[in-house]
Amino acid sequence: MAQKKNPTFSDIAQYTNFSKTTISRYFNNPDSLTLENQEIIANALKELNYKENKVARILANGKTEFVGIIIPDLFNNYYSEMLNQILSTYAEYGYKFLVFIGNENGDIERQYIKELMAYKIEGLIILSHTIPSKELAELQLPIVTIEREDRYVCSVNTDNYMGAIQATSLLAKHDCDILIHINSPTAPEVPAYGRIQGFLDICEEKHLKHQIIYKSFGNTYEEARNKLGEALKEISENYPGLKKGIFVSNDTHANILLNLLFQKYGTLPEDYLIVGFDNSPISTESVIPISTVGQQIDRIAHEAVSLLVEQMNERKKRRPVPLKEPIHKIITPVLLRRSTTER
Amino acid sequence: MAQKKNPTFSDIAQYTNFSKTTISRYFNNPDSLTLENQEIIANALKELNYKENKVARILANGKTEFVGIIIPDLFNNYYSEMLNQILSTYAEYGYKFLVFIGNENGDIERQYIKELMAYKIEGLIILSHTIPSKELAELQLPIVTIEREDRYVCSVNTDNYMGAIQATSLLAKHDCDILIHINSPTAPEVPAYGRIQGFLDICEEKHLKHQIIYKSFGNTYEEARNKLGEALKEISENYPGLKKGIFVSNDTHANILLNLLFQKYGTLPEDYLIVGFDNSPISTESVIPISTVGQQIDRIAHEAVSLLVEQMNERKKRRPVPLKEPIHKIITPVLLRRSTTER
DNA sequence: TTGTACGCGTTATCAC
DNA sequence: GTGATAACGCGTACAA
Numbered sequence: 001m002a003q004k005k006n007p008t009f010s011d012i013a014q015y016t017n018f019s020k021t022t023i024s025r026y027f028n029n030p031d032s033l034t035l036e037n038q039e040i041i042a043n044a045l046k047e048l049n050y051k052e053n054k055v056a057r058i059l060a061n062g063k064t065e066f067v068g069i070i071i072p073d074l075f076n077n078y079y080s081e082m083l084n085q086i087l088s089t090y091a092e093y094g095y096k097f098l099v100f101i102g103n104e105n106g107d108i109e110r111q112y113i114k115e116l117m118a119y120k121i122e123g124l125i126i127l128s129h130t131i132p133s134k135e136l137a138e139l140q141l142p143i144v145t146i147e148r149e150d151r152y153v154c155s156v157n158t159d160n161y162m163g164a165i166q167a168t169s170l171l172a173k174h175d176c177d178i179l180i181h182i183n184s185p186t187a188p189e190v191p192a193y194g195r196i197q198g199f200l201d202i203c204e205e206k207h208l209k210h211q212i213i214y215k216s217f218g219n220t221y222e223e224a225r226n227k228l229g230e231a232l233k234e235i236s237e238n239y240p241g242l243k244k245g246i247f248v249s250n251d252t253h254a255n256i257l258l259n260l261l262f263q264k265y266g267t268l269p270e271d272y273l274i275v276g277f278d279n280s281p282i283s284t285e286s287v288i289p290i291s292t293v294g295q296q297i298d299r300i301a302h303e304a305v306s307l308l309v310e311q312m313n314e315r316k317k318r319r320p321v322p323l324k325e326p327i328h329k330i331i332t333p334v335l336l337r338r339s340t341t342e343r
Numbered sequence: 344m345a346q347k348k349n350p351t352f353s354d355i356a357q358y359t360n361f362s363k364t365t366i367s368r369y370f371n372n373p374d375s376l377t378l379e380n381q382e383i384i385a386n387a388l389k390e391l392n393y394k395e396n397k398v399a400r401i402l403a404n405g406k407t408e409f410v411g412i413i414i415p416d417l418f419n420n421y422y423s424e425m426l427n428q429i430l431s432t433y434a435e436y437g438y439k440f441l442v443f444i445g446n447e448n449g450d451i452e453r454q455y456i457k458e459l460m461a462y463k464i465e466g467l468i469i470l471s472h473t474i475p476s477k478e479l480a481e482l483q484l485p486i487v488t489i490e491r492e493d494r495y496v497c498s499v500n501t502d503n504y505m506g507a508i509q510a511t512s513l514l515a516k517h518d519c520d521i522l523i524h525i526n527s528p529t530a531p532e533v534p535a536y537g538r539i540q541g542f543l544d545i546c547e548e549k550h551l552k553h554q555i556i557y558k559s560f561g562n563t564y565e566e567a568r569n570k571l572g573e574a575l576k577e578i579s580e581n582y583p584g585l586k587k588g589i590f591v592s593n594d595t596h597a598n599i600l601l602n603l604l605f606q607k608y609g610t611l612p613e614d615y616l617i618v619g620f621d622n623s624p625i626s627t628e629s630v631i632p633i634s635t636v637g638q639q640i641d642r643i644a645h646e647a648v649s650l651l652v653e654q655m656n657e658r659k660k661r662r663p664v665p666l667k668e669p670i671h672k673i674i675t676p677v678l679l680r681r682s683t684t685e686r
Numbered sequence: 687t688t689g690t691a692c693g694c695g696t697t698a699t700c701a702c
Numbered sequence: 703g704t705g706a707t708a709a710c711g712c713g714t715a716c717a718a
Contacts, residue, residue: 006715018689019690021714025713039687052461054463055710055711057713059693060713061694062694074424077420077423084416084418095456097441098441100433101433114394117394221624229525235712259628267609285602287605287630336537361704363705364697366699377703401710402710403698418717
């Protein structure tokens with residue numbers, strides 16, 4: 001039971017008295033063989049316990065079926081679920097994924113990309129925010145980004161603006177006296193800025209009293225909790241007796257806010273309405289279910305891969321026509337009304 | 344700016360008047376060249392914008408530096424965090440990971456393994472439970488499993504038994520009148536069975552009144568919630584007035600229990616103590632922080648990869664000595680006392 | 687329908 | 703210290 005090496009096409013060829021070419025054809029164009037001979041080869045493969053070697057195939061024809069992914073982390077449910085959905089497209093397209101966790105460090109991520117290129121990936125999916133899209137575009141490689149700055153490359157994003165409109169409108173419909181949006185400072189280039197813009201636009205359009213509270217929430221749960229405690233204090237002091245509609249930029253923070261209120265009052269007080277963003281698991285696992293704007297992660301992932309596959313297929317044509325302009329796909333979010341607004 | 348193909352060693356060799364061999368040596372054994380010549384080659388590489396091709400290297404020397412991973416899902420935070428930690432070992436060992444999401448379908452996962460073998464992975468990390476370890480062992484490939492049946496292969500597991508002892512002892516120390524363990528039916532072969540055995544052993548050893556409630560919690564949050572509602576009803580009816588210490592098999596379910604109590608009483612009643620398992624994010628994001636048995640996911644992941652690397656290195660030796668017996672590593676969990684037990 | 691001959695880009699072996 | 707040459711295992715014109 002030693003390390004006897006795997007049989008190759010040559011071995012099969014010898015065994016069957018065919019040529020290597022015919023064995024190759026058996027795999028890539030079986031119809032060109034007689035059924036009889038197909039069977040002979042099939043048997044030989046079993047007999048010698050042949051196992052295919054895709055590395056050799058890659059070297060010969062250049063098609064690796066590898067796609068690289070750079071994702072910031074998997075701690076955040078949004079990212080892990082996105083990765084889950086992306087990896088699951090293997091069933092449909094057969095592409096294998098080489099995954100790197102981005103370190104928010106440009107040079108390290110550039111190193112990752114170099115490594116990926118060395119393995120001859122056919123395309124790249126980027127969720128990390130570190131490297132500007134302009135630089136990505138220069139890689140001359142099919143690329144799709146998800147929910148990040150995307151000026152020079154193809155992308156798939158949630159319609160954050162629409163999501164904010166939905167969330168804010170819901171709060172307005174419940175006759176809140178003051179609408180509040182809590183977010184961290186966000187650059188206008190990233191799609192998530194739409195959550196701020198949407199909130200502002202709808203408030204101003206409908207002449208609603210409103211305020212945006214910007215906080216840097218840090219990197220730990222503790223920090224976020226403290227910052228939201230501060231925010232809540234401001235809110236309760238500034239708007240006593242008013243019905244407060246709070247649109248929080250993500251479910252994790254919405255949940256913290258809810259917990260703070262529950263810990264204080266044992267319930268969510270009547271004069272507080274909360275809407276989160278993402279429809280992450282915490283929004284249902286919270287003490288009472290949180291209304292939220294649901295990102296359709298499965299659809300985003302599928303659109304991203306399909307957009308990438310299109311580009312990769314185009315490249316394989318004899319006369320590829322590169323995209324003139326990057327394609328940006330927008331996925332509409334879904335408003336989910338739950339206990340923090342409906343009572 | 345057409346698709347002009349990348350320069351190869353041949354091109355560099357021509358350009359520098361060296362041979363391909365020397366170029367190769369520049370990368371793999373630079374000290375064997377004069378510093379002068381190293382510089383000449385370095386310049387040529389920049390001049391021609393050389394990019395390495397690892398596929399060709401693999402074919403020539405057989406070392407792919409690929410490791411396959413089959414993981415059940417990324418929805419469960421335990422798995423996504425584990426994957427996170429595993430992928431992060433790239434910085435230390437340089438292995439690239441090909442990740443597949445297991446479908447709880449044996450044949451599909453066998454297909455995944457076949458594909459991985461075709462890409463000449465050097466090792467395999469299995470978290471999915473679908474394929475028996477005996478079958479895995481027959482692959483003749485370095486393998487490490489994590490937290491699953493592991494009779495015939497190397498593995499890294501949490502010391503579930505010890506975790507249960509710690510959790511149960513904590514409840515006992517708080518003078519609970521009745522100790523309850525809630526779990527789904529579990530096969531004795533899987534490591535998580537230790538949570539049941541540990542609970543039982545310590546209760547019997549200390550002659551503590553106890554009960555195990557087995558439920559199948561289904562696949563949705565709703566189902567789990569209903570089942571835990573039933574369990575809670577049983578408990579409150581069977582043990583009125585008694586101080587109840589409940590050890591739940593995971594944090595997700597512990598959190599549901601906590602929420603049910605909070606929704607009913609607006610607080611966690613004095614006569615209920617709860618301990619979860621995993622130290623997953625929900626245990627801190629819950630309405631009040633849940634005491635839990637913390638799995639050291641980072642350590643598990645690192646041990647797993649290092650155990651795999653050992654095996655893979657052994658294989659590369661001229662005279663490999665295969666393991667006589669699979670190695671099983673055990674990682675001790677850490678008890679975290681939080682608000683659901685300490686008040 | 688089948689075979690020949692060569693290429694893919696690197697590494698390993700041996701020679702100098 | 704350097705070079706020629708043969709692998710590695712498969713795909714693909716081109717020929718038959």
